[in-house]
Amino acid sequence: MNKKKNIILLGATGSIGESSLRLLRKNREKFNLVGVSAHNNAELLSKIVNEFDVPNVVLSNTKNAKSYYGRSELNVGKSNLIELAKISCDVVISGIVGMSGLYPAFAAISVGNNLAIANKETLVSAGQIFMEKSYEKKAKILPVDSEHSAIFQCLDKNNISNVDFITLTASGGPFLNMPIENFKNIKPQDAIKHPVWKMGKKISVDSATMFNKALEIIEASVLFNIESNKIEVVVHPEHIIHGLVHYKDGSTLANLGLPDMITPLSVALNWPERLDLNLKKISLHNICNLSFFQPDFKKFPGLKLGWEVLQNPYLSPVVLNASNEIAVDAFLKNKVSFTDIYNIVYETLNVSDSSIPKNITDVIEIDKIARMNSLDLIKRKFYK
Ligand code: NDP
Ligand code: MG
Numbered sequence: 001m002n003k004k005k006n007i008i009l010l011g012a013t014g015s016i017g018e019s020s021l022r023l024l025r026k027n028r029e030k031f032n033l034v035g036v037s038a039h040n041n042a043e044l045l046s047k048i049v050n051e052f053d054v055p056n057v058v059l060s061n062t063k064n065a066k067s068y069y070g071r072s073e074l075n076v077g078k079s080n081l082i083e084l085a086k087i088s089c090d091v092v093i094s095g096i097v098g099m100s101g102l103y104p105a106f107a108a109i110s111v112g113n114n115l116a117i118a119n120k121e122t123l124v125s126a127g128q129i130f131m132e133k134s135y136e137k138k139a140k141i142l143p144v145d146s147e148h149s150a151i152f153q154c155l156d157k158n159n160i161s162n163v164d165f166i167t168l169t170a171s172g173g174p175f176l177n178m179p180i181e182n183f184k185n186i187k188p189q190d191a192i193k194h195p196v197w198k199m200g201k202k203i204s205v206d207s208a209t210m211f212n213k214a215l216e217i218i219e220a221s222v223l224f225n226i227e228s229n230k231i232e233v234v235v236h237p238e239h240i241i242h243g244l245v246h247y248k249d250g251s252t253l254a255n256l257g258l259p260d261m262i263t264p265l266s267v268a269l270n271w272p273e274r275l276d277l278n279l280k281k282i283s284l285h286n287i288c289n290l291s292f293f294q295p296d297f298k299k300f301p302g303l304k305l306g307w308e309v310l311q312n313p314y315l316s317p318v319v320l321n322a323s324n325e326i327a328v329d330a331f332l333k334n335k336v337s338f339t340d341i342y343n344i345v346y347e348t349l350n351v352s353d354s355s356i357p358k359n360i361t362d363v364i365e366i367d368k369i370a371r372m373n374s375l376d377l378i379k380r381k382f383y384k
Contacts, residue, residue: 004029004030004031004032005030005091005269006031006032007024007031007032007034007035007089007090007091007093007269008033008034008035008036008056008084008085008087008089008091008093008108008113009021009024009033009035009036009037010036010037010081010085010093010095010101010104010105011037011038011039011093011094011119012036012037012038012044012045012048012095013038013040013041013044013045013048014096014097015198015199015200015203016093016118016144016200016261016265017038017048019260019261019265020093020265023262023265023277026277026278027275030275031269033052033054034054034055034056034089035055035057035089036048036049036052036058037058037059037060037096037104038058039059039060039061039096039100040059040061042059042066042067042068042074043067043068043069045057045070046067046068046070047070048070049072050070050071053071053072054070054072055072056072056075056084056087057072057074057075058074058081058083059075059076060076060078060080060081061076062076062077078103081103081104082103082104082107083107085104085105085107085108085113086107086108086110086113088111088112088113089113090113090114091114091116091142091269092105092108092113092114092115093116093118093144093265093269094108094116094118094122095119095144096119097203098119098121098202099121099122099125099321099367101119101122102122102360102363102364103360105117105119106122106126106129106130106133106360108139109130109133109137109139109141110133110137111137111139112137112138114139114140114141114142115134115139115141115142116142116143116144116265116268116269117141117142117143118144118145120145120215120219121215121325123218123222123223124215124222124317124320124321125317125322125357125363126318126357126360126363127219127222128222128356129357129359129363131222131223131225141223142268142269142271143219143223143268144261144264144265144268145216145219145264146242146243146257146259146263147168147169147216147242147243148216148219149242149243149264149267149268150242150243150254150255150264151168151220151224151245151255152271153255153267154243154254154255155224160224160225160226162247162248162249163226163230164230164246164247164248165230165231165232165246166226166230166244166246167232167234167244167246168213168216168217168220168233168243169233169234169235169236169239169241169242169243169244169292170210170213170233170234170235170236170303171195171196171197171207171235171236171237172210172235172237172293172295173195173209174195174207174208175190175191175208176235176237180298183339184337184338184339186208186337186338186339187338188201188205188331188332188334191204191205191331191338192205192208192332194207194208195237196237196259197239197259197261201332202325202328202329205331205332206328208338209300209302209338209341209342210295210300210303211302211303211305211324211341211342211345213295213303213306214303214304214305214306214320215321215324216306217306217307217310218306218309218310218320221310227310228306229307229311231307233295233303233306234292234293234294234295235292235293235294235295236290236291236292236293237291238290238291239259240256240257240258240259240282240287240290241254242255242256242257243255256282257282258280258282262277262279263277263279301346305320305345305346305349314354315354316352316355318357318363318366318367319348319349319353319354319366319367319370320345320349321367322348322366322368322370322371322374323344323345323348323349323352323370323371323374324345325371326344326348326371326374327340327341327344327345327374327378334384335378335383335384336378336383336384337382337384344377344378344382345374347381348370348373348377351377352366352369352370352373353370
Protein backbone atom coordinates (compact mmCIF):
# COMPACT_ATOMS: atom_id res chain seq x y z
CA MET A 1 0.00 0.00 0.00
CA ASN A 2 1.22 3.50 -0.83
CA LYS A 3 2.27 5.70 2.04
CA LYS A 4 -0.13 8.58 2.83
CA LYS A 5 0.94 11.96 1.45
CA ASN A 6 1.45 14.74 3.98
CA ILE A 7 -0.19 17.97 2.83
CA ILE A 8 0.05 21.54 4.10
CA LEU A 9 -2.81 23.79 2.99
CA LEU A 10 -2.20 27.55 2.99
CA GLY A 11 -5.40 29.56 2.70
CA ALA A 12 -7.57 26.70 3.97
CA THR A 13 -10.61 28.94 4.54
CA GLY A 14 -10.88 30.26 0.96
CA SER A 15 -12.40 28.86 -2.20
CA ILE A 16 -9.26 26.91 -3.19
CA GLY A 17 -9.05 25.79 0.44
CA GLU A 18 -12.61 24.51 0.29
CA SER A 19 -11.98 22.54 -2.93
CA SER A 20 -8.77 21.11 -1.46
CA LEU A 21 -10.60 19.98 1.67
CA ARG A 22 -13.29 18.31 -0.46
CA LEU A 23 -10.54 16.37 -2.22
CA LEU A 24 -8.89 15.37 1.06
CA ARG A 25 -12.22 14.44 2.67
CA LYS A 26 -12.97 12.07 -0.21
CA ASN A 27 -9.53 10.46 0.07
CA ARG A 28 -8.70 10.21 3.74
CA GLU A 29 -6.73 7.02 3.16
CA LYS A 30 -4.42 8.84 0.73
CA PHE A 31 -3.66 12.13 2.52
CA ASN A 32 -2.75 13.50 5.94
CA LEU A 33 -3.43 17.17 6.43
CA VAL A 34 -0.45 18.17 8.57
CA GLY A 35 -0.77 21.97 8.42
CA VAL A 36 -3.35 24.65 7.68
CA SER A 37 -3.48 28.44 7.62
CA ALA A 38 -6.07 31.19 7.46
CA HIS A 39 -5.81 34.95 7.81
CA ASN A 40 -9.01 36.16 9.49
CA ASN A 41 -11.47 33.33 9.69
CA ALA A 42 -10.46 31.73 13.00
CA GLU A 43 -13.80 30.00 13.41
CA LEU A 44 -13.71 28.12 10.12
CA LEU A 45 -10.03 27.36 10.75
CA SER A 46 -11.00 25.78 14.10
CA LYS A 47 -13.62 23.63 12.41
CA ILE A 48 -11.10 22.41 9.83
CA VAL A 49 -8.49 21.65 12.51
CA ASN A 50 -10.99 19.60 14.48
CA GLU A 51 -12.39 17.77 11.47
CA PHE A 52 -8.99 16.77 10.03
CA ASP A 53 -7.09 16.64 13.32
CA VAL A 54 -4.43 19.00 11.96
CA PRO A 55 -1.36 19.39 14.19
CA ASN A 56 0.16 22.62 12.77
CA VAL A 57 -2.11 25.66 12.63
CA VAL A 58 -1.45 29.30 11.77
CA LEU A 59 -3.66 32.36 11.72
CA SER A 60 -1.64 35.04 9.96
CA ASN A 61 -3.69 37.99 11.21
CA THR A 62 -2.89 38.18 14.92
CA LYS A 63 -6.03 40.21 15.72
CA ASN A 64 -8.55 37.41 15.25
CA ALA A 65 -6.97 34.72 17.43
CA LYS A 66 -9.60 35.08 20.20
CA SER A 67 -12.23 33.27 18.10
CA TYR A 68 -10.06 30.17 17.66
CA TYR A 69 -11.31 27.01 19.37
CA GLY A 70 -9.43 24.25 17.48
CA ARG A 71 -7.92 21.29 19.37
CA SER A 72 -4.33 21.98 18.26
CA GLU A 73 -2.23 24.88 19.46
CA LEU A 74 -2.62 28.05 17.37
CA ASN A 75 0.38 29.99 16.11
CA VAL A 76 -0.21 33.51 14.89
CA GLY A 77 1.45 36.00 12.57
CA LYS A 78 3.26 36.13 9.26
CA SER A 79 6.54 34.60 10.41
CA ASN A 80 4.69 31.55 11.71
CA LEU A 81 2.99 31.25 8.31
CA ILE A 82 6.44 31.05 6.71
CA GLU A 83 7.55 28.47 9.30
CA LEU A 84 4.45 26.40 8.55
CA ALA A 85 5.31 26.26 4.84
CA LYS A 86 8.80 25.00 5.73
CA ILE A 87 7.66 21.89 7.61
CA SER A 88 8.85 18.94 5.55
CA CYS A 89 5.91 17.41 3.66
CA ASP A 90 4.94 15.97 0.26
CA VAL A 91 3.07 18.98 -1.11
CA VAL A 92 2.28 22.50 0.09
CA ILE A 93 -0.90 23.86 -1.54
CA SER A 94 -0.89 27.65 -1.83
CA GLY A 95 -4.46 28.95 -1.90
CA ILE A 96 -3.58 32.35 -0.43
CA VAL A 97 -4.80 35.31 -2.46
CA GLY A 98 -2.46 38.01 -3.77
CA MET A 99 1.14 38.83 -2.94
CA SER A 100 0.62 37.79 0.70
CA GLY A 101 1.27 34.28 -0.62
CA LEU A 102 4.78 35.13 -1.84
CA TYR A 103 6.91 34.52 1.27
CA PRO A 104 5.28 31.28 2.40
CA ALA A 105 5.29 29.81 -1.13
CA PHE A 106 8.94 30.74 -1.57
CA ALA A 107 9.76 29.29 1.85
CA ALA A 108 8.12 26.01 0.82
CA ILE A 109 10.26 25.48 -2.27
CA SER A 110 13.37 26.83 -0.53
CA VAL A 111 13.32 23.82 1.82
CA GLY A 112 12.53 21.44 -1.06
CA ASN A 113 8.79 21.02 -0.52
CA ASN A 114 6.75 20.52 -3.69
CA LEU A 115 4.36 23.40 -4.29
CA ALA A 116 0.86 23.10 -5.78
CA ILE A 117 0.21 26.71 -6.60
CA ALA A 118 -3.14 28.40 -7.21
CA ASN A 119 -1.80 31.76 -6.04
CA LYS A 120 -1.02 33.14 -9.51
CA GLU A 121 -0.10 36.66 -8.31
CA THR A 122 3.09 35.19 -6.82
CA LEU A 123 4.09 33.50 -10.09
CA VAL A 124 3.32 36.65 -12.08
CA SER A 125 5.57 38.74 -9.84
CA ALA A 126 8.38 36.34 -9.02
CA GLY A 127 7.99 33.51 -11.53
CA GLN A 128 11.54 33.29 -12.80
CA ILE A 129 12.96 33.41 -9.27
CA PHE A 130 10.56 30.64 -8.25
CA MET A 131 11.46 28.45 -11.22
CA GLU A 132 15.19 28.81 -10.54
CA LYS A 133 14.78 28.02 -6.85
CA SER A 134 12.59 25.00 -7.58
CA TYR A 135 15.24 23.68 -9.98
CA GLU A 136 18.00 24.24 -7.42
CA LYS A 137 16.04 22.56 -4.60
CA LYS A 138 14.45 19.85 -6.79
CA ALA A 139 11.05 21.02 -5.56
CA LYS A 140 8.25 20.65 -8.10
CA ILE A 141 5.97 23.57 -8.91
CA LEU A 142 2.61 22.08 -9.86
CA PRO A 143 -0.05 24.30 -11.44
CA VAL A 144 -3.51 24.38 -9.89
CA ASP A 145 -5.05 27.13 -12.04
CA SER A 146 -7.37 25.10 -14.30
CA GLU A 147 -6.00 26.37 -17.63
CA HIS A 148 -2.43 25.73 -16.55
CA SER A 149 -3.30 22.31 -15.23
CA ALA A 150 -4.82 21.64 -18.66
CA ILE A 151 -1.66 22.70 -20.48
CA PHE A 152 0.48 20.76 -17.98
CA GLN A 153 -1.53 17.61 -18.76
CA CYS A 154 -1.38 18.10 -22.55
CA LEU A 155 2.26 19.08 -22.68
CA ASP A 156 5.01 16.70 -23.52
CA LYS A 157 7.38 18.41 -21.10
CA ASN A 158 10.56 17.09 -22.63
CA ASN A 159 9.61 18.27 -26.06
CA ILE A 160 8.52 21.87 -25.59
CA SER A 161 10.37 22.59 -28.86
CA ASN A 162 7.66 20.56 -30.64
CA VAL A 163 4.98 23.00 -29.51
CA ASP A 164 3.71 25.56 -31.98
CA PHE A 165 1.49 27.47 -29.56
CA ILE A 166 -0.89 27.01 -26.65
CA THR A 167 -4.46 28.19 -26.08
CA LEU A 168 -5.82 29.34 -22.74
CA THR A 169 -9.60 29.50 -22.64
CA ALA A 170 -11.50 32.22 -20.79
CA SER A 171 -15.10 32.05 -19.63
CA GLY A 172 -15.41 35.79 -20.34
CA GLY A 173 -16.82 36.55 -16.90
CA PRO A 174 -20.21 38.03 -15.97
CA PHE A 175 -20.05 40.98 -18.40
CA LEU A 176 -19.22 39.14 -21.60
CA ASN A 177 -22.51 40.18 -23.21
CA MET A 178 -23.06 43.50 -21.47
CA PRO A 179 -22.86 46.57 -23.75
CA ILE A 180 -19.72 48.60 -23.14
CA GLU A 181 -21.78 51.74 -22.33
CA ASN A 182 -23.00 50.06 -19.14
CA PHE A 183 -19.54 49.12 -17.86
CA LYS A 184 -19.07 52.34 -15.89
CA ASN A 185 -22.10 51.49 -13.72
CA ILE A 186 -20.93 48.01 -12.72
CA LYS A 187 -21.12 47.53 -8.95
CA PRO A 188 -18.89 45.26 -6.83
CA GLN A 189 -21.82 42.95 -6.03
CA ASP A 190 -22.35 42.37 -9.80
CA ALA A 191 -18.65 41.82 -10.50
CA ILE A 192 -18.24 39.10 -7.87
CA LYS A 193 -21.02 36.95 -9.33
CA HIS A 194 -19.14 34.68 -11.71
CA PRO A 195 -21.33 32.68 -14.12
CA VAL A 196 -19.26 29.48 -14.02
CA TRP A 197 -16.94 29.38 -11.02
CA LYS A 198 -17.52 30.09 -7.33
CA MET A 199 -14.36 31.87 -6.25
CA GLY A 200 -12.95 34.48 -3.86
CA LYS A 201 -13.80 38.15 -4.45
CA LYS A 202 -10.46 39.24 -5.85
CA ILE A 203 -10.22 36.61 -8.60
CA SER A 204 -13.91 37.10 -9.38
CA VAL A 205 -13.29 40.79 -10.12
CA ASP A 206 -10.20 39.80 -12.13
CA SER A 207 -12.39 37.48 -14.19
CA ALA A 208 -14.90 40.27 -14.73
CA THR A 209 -12.21 42.66 -16.05
CA MET A 210 -10.36 39.76 -17.73
CA PHE A 211 -7.21 40.86 -15.90
CA ASN A 212 -7.33 37.27 -14.65
CA LYS A 213 -6.45 36.07 -18.14
CA ALA A 214 -3.68 38.68 -18.42
CA LEU A 215 -2.20 37.27 -15.21
CA GLU A 216 -2.64 33.76 -16.62
CA ILE A 217 -0.71 34.61 -19.81
CA ILE A 218 2.22 35.64 -17.64
CA GLU A 219 1.73 32.60 -15.38
CA ALA A 220 1.83 30.30 -18.44
CA SER A 221 4.95 31.94 -19.85
CA VAL A 222 6.70 31.29 -16.53
CA LEU A 223 5.47 27.76 -15.87
CA PHE A 224 6.01 26.42 -19.38
CA ASN A 225 8.89 28.65 -20.48
CA ILE A 226 6.95 29.70 -23.55
CA GLU A 227 7.10 33.02 -25.39
CA SER A 228 4.12 35.33 -25.15
CA ASN A 229 3.49 35.29 -28.91
CA LYS A 230 2.86 31.56 -28.60
CA ILE A 231 0.06 32.03 -26.07
CA GLU A 232 -3.43 32.47 -27.48
CA VAL A 233 -6.56 33.36 -25.52
CA VAL A 234 -10.00 32.28 -26.71
CA VAL A 235 -13.29 33.11 -24.99
CA HIS A 236 -15.24 29.94 -24.30
CA PRO A 237 -18.22 30.73 -22.03
CA GLU A 238 -19.08 27.11 -21.15
CA HIS A 239 -15.54 26.58 -19.87
CA ILE A 240 -15.47 22.87 -20.64
CA ILE A 241 -12.21 23.00 -22.57
CA HIS A 242 -9.57 24.53 -20.28
CA GLY A 243 -6.51 24.59 -22.47
CA LEU A 244 -5.00 23.28 -25.70
CA VAL A 245 -1.49 22.50 -26.86
CA HIS A 246 -0.93 22.78 -30.60
CA TYR A 247 2.05 20.73 -31.80
CA LYS A 248 4.08 21.55 -34.90
CA ASP A 249 3.04 18.29 -36.56
CA GLY A 250 -0.59 19.44 -36.68
CA SER A 251 -1.76 17.50 -33.64
CA THR A 252 -3.66 19.45 -30.98
CA LEU A 253 -4.27 18.07 -27.49
CA ALA A 254 -7.08 19.59 -25.45
CA ASN A 255 -8.06 19.11 -21.83
CA LEU A 256 -11.76 18.96 -20.98
CA GLY A 257 -13.53 18.83 -17.66
CA LEU A 258 -16.62 20.10 -15.91
CA PRO A 259 -15.67 23.27 -14.06
CA ASP A 260 -14.60 22.09 -10.60
CA MET A 261 -11.24 22.93 -9.02
CA ILE A 262 -11.15 19.53 -7.33
CA THR A 263 -9.80 18.04 -10.59
CA PRO A 264 -6.77 20.29 -11.12
CA LEU A 265 -6.03 19.98 -7.39
CA SER A 266 -6.14 16.20 -7.67
CA VAL A 267 -3.83 16.30 -10.69
CA ALA A 268 -1.35 18.47 -8.79
CA LEU A 269 -1.36 16.25 -5.69
CA ASN A 270 -1.17 12.90 -7.50
CA TRP A 271 0.61 13.43 -10.81
CA PRO A 272 1.43 11.26 -12.73
CA GLU A 273 -1.10 9.03 -10.98
CA ARG A 274 -4.83 9.73 -10.92
CA LEU A 275 -7.49 9.27 -8.28
CA ASP A 276 -11.01 8.02 -8.86
CA LEU A 277 -13.01 11.04 -7.70
CA ASN A 278 -16.35 9.62 -8.84
CA LEU A 279 -17.47 12.95 -10.31
CA LYS A 280 -20.29 13.73 -12.71
CA LYS A 281 -19.17 12.50 -16.14
CA ILE A 282 -18.76 14.68 -19.19
CA SER A 283 -21.26 13.76 -21.88
CA LEU A 284 -20.44 14.89 -25.42
CA HIS A 285 -24.16 14.73 -26.23
CA ASN A 286 -24.96 17.24 -23.53
CA ILE A 287 -22.14 19.59 -24.43
CA CYS A 288 -22.54 19.47 -28.21
CA ASN A 289 -22.87 23.26 -28.49
CA LEU A 290 -19.59 24.64 -27.30
CA SER A 291 -18.83 28.21 -28.39
CA PHE A 292 -15.59 30.08 -28.95
CA PHE A 293 -14.98 33.81 -29.55
CA GLN A 294 -12.16 36.26 -30.01
CA PRO A 295 -11.75 38.42 -26.89
CA ASP A 296 -13.15 41.94 -27.11
CA PHE A 297 -10.20 44.17 -26.25
CA LYS A 298 -12.34 47.32 -26.17
CA LYS A 299 -14.46 45.94 -23.37
CA PHE A 300 -11.59 44.17 -21.67
CA PRO A 301 -8.45 46.25 -22.33
CA GLY A 302 -6.69 44.73 -19.30
CA LEU A 303 -6.33 41.43 -21.13
CA LYS A 304 -3.91 42.93 -23.67
CA LEU A 305 -1.57 44.00 -20.89
CA GLY A 306 -0.74 40.32 -20.27
CA TRP A 307 1.11 40.16 -23.58
CA GLU A 308 2.37 43.73 -23.41
CA VAL A 309 4.24 43.40 -20.11
CA LEU A 310 6.03 40.34 -21.49
CA GLN A 311 6.97 42.07 -24.73
CA ASN A 312 7.72 45.65 -23.70
CA PRO A 313 10.82 46.01 -21.48
CA TYR A 314 9.44 49.28 -20.08
CA LEU A 315 6.47 47.48 -18.49
CA SER A 316 6.76 45.21 -15.47
CA PRO A 317 4.60 42.19 -14.52
CA VAL A 318 5.30 42.98 -10.84
CA VAL A 319 3.79 46.44 -11.31
CA LEU A 320 0.84 45.10 -13.29
CA ASN A 321 -0.02 42.72 -10.49
CA ALA A 322 0.54 45.18 -7.64
CA SER A 323 -1.51 47.97 -9.21
CA ASN A 324 -4.28 45.54 -10.12
CA GLU A 325 -4.45 44.35 -6.49
CA ILE A 326 -4.72 47.95 -5.29
CA ALA A 327 -7.29 48.90 -7.95
CA VAL A 328 -9.46 45.83 -7.30
CA ASP A 329 -9.39 46.49 -3.56
CA ALA A 330 -10.43 50.13 -4.15
CA PHE A 331 -13.23 48.99 -6.49
CA LEU A 332 -14.50 46.45 -3.94
CA LYS A 333 -14.58 49.27 -1.36
CA ASN A 334 -16.59 51.40 -3.81
CA LYS A 335 -13.84 54.01 -4.09
CA VAL A 336 -13.21 53.73 -7.84
CA SER A 337 -15.32 52.66 -10.80
CA PHE A 338 -15.06 49.32 -12.57
CA THR A 339 -13.59 50.85 -15.74
CA ASP A 340 -10.96 52.76 -13.75
CA ILE A 341 -9.36 49.49 -12.66
CA TYR A 342 -7.74 49.34 -16.09
CA ASN A 343 -6.88 53.07 -16.09
CA ILE A 344 -5.17 52.81 -12.71
CA VAL A 345 -3.11 49.80 -13.80
CA TYR A 346 -2.21 51.38 -17.13
CA GLU A 347 -1.06 54.64 -15.57
CA THR A 348 0.82 52.90 -12.77
CA LEU A 349 2.68 50.78 -15.34
CA ASN A 350 3.78 53.94 -17.10
CA VAL A 351 5.16 55.68 -14.01
CA SER A 352 6.77 52.73 -12.23
CA ASP A 353 10.09 50.90 -12.22
CA SER A 354 10.32 48.26 -14.94
CA SER A 355 13.59 46.64 -13.90
CA ILE A 356 13.71 42.86 -13.74
CA PRO A 357 13.91 41.68 -10.11
CA LYS A 358 16.89 39.46 -9.30
CA ASN A 359 15.59 38.19 -6.00
CA ILE A 360 12.58 38.26 -3.70
CA THR A 361 13.76 41.47 -2.00
CA ASP A 362 13.75 43.24 -5.38
CA VAL A 363 10.25 41.93 -6.10
CA ILE A 364 8.96 43.26 -2.77
CA GLU A 365 10.57 46.65 -3.36
CA ILE A 366 9.12 47.08 -6.89
CA ASP A 367 5.75 45.82 -5.66
CA LYS A 368 5.74 48.27 -2.72
CA ILE A 369 6.52 51.31 -4.85
CA ALA A 370 3.95 50.32 -7.49
CA ARG A 371 1.29 50.05 -4.75
CA MET A 372 2.20 53.53 -3.49
CA ASN A 373 2.01 54.89 -7.04
CA SER A 374 -1.44 53.35 -7.55
CA LEU A 375 -2.75 54.65 -4.22
CA ASP A 376 -1.43 58.08 -5.07
CA LEU A 377 -3.09 58.00 -8.52
CA ILE A 378 -6.38 56.91 -6.97
CA LYS A 379 -6.27 59.77 -4.47
CA ARG A 380 -5.38 62.39 -7.08
CA LYS A 381 -7.41 61.24 -10.04
CA PHE A 382 -9.74 58.28 -9.70
CA TYR A 383 -11.46 58.63 -6.32
CA LYS A 384 -15.25 58.59 -6.93
P1 NDP B 1 -10.30 33.42 -1.29
O1 NDP B 1 -10.44 34.88 -1.08
O2 NDP B 1 -11.53 32.59 -1.34
O3 NDP B 1 -9.35 32.79 -0.17
C1 NDP B 1 -8.13 33.38 0.16
C2 NDP B 1 -7.44 32.63 1.27
O4 NDP B 1 -6.25 33.33 1.62
C3 NDP B 1 -8.26 32.54 2.57
O5 NDP B 1 -7.95 31.36 3.25
C4 NDP B 1 -7.76 33.75 3.36
O6 NDP B 1 -7.94 33.62 4.77
C5 NDP B 1 -6.29 33.76 2.98
N1 NDP B 1 -5.72 35.10 3.06
C6 NDP B 1 -6.29 36.27 2.70
N2 NDP B 1 -5.46 37.30 2.93
C7 NDP B 1 -4.33 36.77 3.43
C8 NDP B 1 -3.10 37.33 3.91
N3 NDP B 1 -2.87 38.67 3.88
N4 NDP B 1 -2.15 36.49 4.38
C9 NDP B 1 -2.37 35.15 4.43
N5 NDP B 1 -3.52 34.56 4.01
C10 NDP B 1 -4.47 35.36 3.52
O7 NDP B 1 -9.46 33.24 -2.64
P2 NDP B 1 -9.49 32.04 -3.68
O8 NDP B 1 -9.43 30.74 -2.96
O9 NDP B 1 -10.56 32.25 -4.67
O10 NDP B 1 -8.12 32.28 -4.45
C11 NDP B 1 -6.88 31.98 -3.88
C12 NDP B 1 -5.78 32.06 -4.95
O11 NDP B 1 -6.03 31.04 -5.91
C13 NDP B 1 -5.80 33.39 -5.74
O12 NDP B 1 -4.50 33.73 -6.05
C14 NDP B 1 -6.57 33.05 -7.00
O13 NDP B 1 -6.19 33.84 -8.10
C15 NDP B 1 -6.16 31.60 -7.22
N6 NDP B 1 -7.13 30.80 -7.97
C16 NDP B 1 -8.38 30.59 -7.46
C17 NDP B 1 -9.32 29.85 -8.15
C18 NDP B 1 -10.66 29.57 -7.55
O14 NDP B 1 -11.42 28.77 -8.14
N7 NDP B 1 -11.04 30.16 -6.44
C19 NDP B 1 -9.00 29.28 -9.47
C20 NDP B 1 -7.66 29.54 -9.91
C21 NDP B 1 -6.76 30.27 -9.19
P3 NDP B 1 -9.31 34.16 5.50
O15 NDP B 1 -10.45 33.38 4.88
O16 NDP B 1 -9.10 33.80 6.91
O17 NDP B 1 -9.38 35.62 5.24
MG1 MG C 1 -7.78 30.07 -14.33
